[in-house]
Amino acid sequence: MPPSSPAPSPVPSPVLTTARDVLDPAHLRAALRVNPADATIAAALRVGAAAAVVLALSAAVGRTDLAAFASLGALVILYGRYEPYRRRASLLAAVAAVFVVAFALTASLTAAGAPVLVVLAVVALVAGLATALCTLVRTGPPGASIVVFAAAGGMVGPLAWSDVAERGVAFALGAVVAWLIGMSGYLVRPSAPARLAVRRAADAVRRALDAGPEAADAAASARAAIDRARDALADDLSHRRTRDTARVLAAELAAVAAALDGPPAAEPSGATAPADALPPRRRLRDDVRSGWRVPGWRLAGVRVVLASVVAGGATLAAGLSHPAWAQLGATATLQGASTRHAVVRALQRGGGTVLGALLAWPLLEAHLSFAATCAVVVVLQVVTEVVVGRHYGLAMLTITPMALLMTSLGGAVDPAGIAASRALDTVLGAVVGVLAVVLVHPRRRTAAG
Structure with a gap:
């Protein structure tokens, strides 16, 4: 009788393996580490200039109510900051188109009176598609998270169709200004x-x-x-x-x-220059053609869609007022390419946002004038760009007040309520993002398949 073959060893569960990886204390040390960065000043000044120009234009034409949407469109300038100018021109134009479509889509749904769950489902789909696109095109930071921020801007209501048109034009003009300033260095x-x-x-x-x-x-x-x-x-x-x-x-x-x-070892004859x-x-x-065949971008997009749906739904169930911010937190957490990166991003974004909300509260309570608010927003954007490459969590200390002040430009807000909502929604979204890393994995193929 032939000896029986040994039983195959069990394949470890990817969920349990990833869960153990998530709990690695080394992630906390990595979240506290400050990274070296260079050449941040010029990029930061371009970001600040884009914000300053669109805010000044809003004041000059007497439409300060549209300043928040113009400055939101100007965030296009965050992309391609170190790319050569010919590639940067195409990249900024592509990102601007995605921004405008995302904003116009959610604003149109809001004006049409679509249920909040429907709008949040669309935002989740936008987040997933933007994640896949940013992965294929290799945009680098900030990835799809700012696209979700743009889509969330279209949920500010109630909205009439005339409001959609005016805000859409302001948003698009902000994107055009960002393209022009992003390309300005080519002249010199x-x-x-x-x-x-x-x-x-x-x-x-x-x-x-x-x-x-x-x-x-x-x-x-x-x-x-x-x-x-x-x-x-x-x-x-x-x-x-x-x-x-x-x-x-x-x-x-x-x-x-x-x-x-x-x-x-030997210089060949006829060597090329x-x-x-x-x-x-x-x-x-x-990039799209070569990236299409590389695994990973589909899973990244699916993870973001699922996490965004869960984060938005959980926020609504908890009675919080800004579910799209939870979707933004989940999306930002999932922009990394590894479990370690996602956990570190979650720790930095969650902790930094809580502290940033505490800093934003007195600024919102001060009820600054339009000019003063714009000045603070511009300064915070410049500081953010100097800091973000060195430590994402520290950058959240300025990103959070900046985002809330931009929101306040669109209308009156409750300082304590909006600061608390930003902190709670972001932490919830970051937690859901980490859970998505643990639970969502590629389908394993069987030996027969």
């Missing part, structure tokens, strides 16, 4: 993003060499920085105005890469 320093990318690659290689050969993580980060610089140079190389500078920078980058990996060895220019549609 068209190669600035590529220069920055090469400098960052050189700094990353220097850190990797100082860390020694055993520092695999530092070497991997350096190679990723080199690849990003090559992408930026490929974009500049395809444009007449930046082509010559791109060739010079490509030679510098080749020397940087050689310092990390060492020169080739560094600029000719760059990859093809990467367009948005190229």
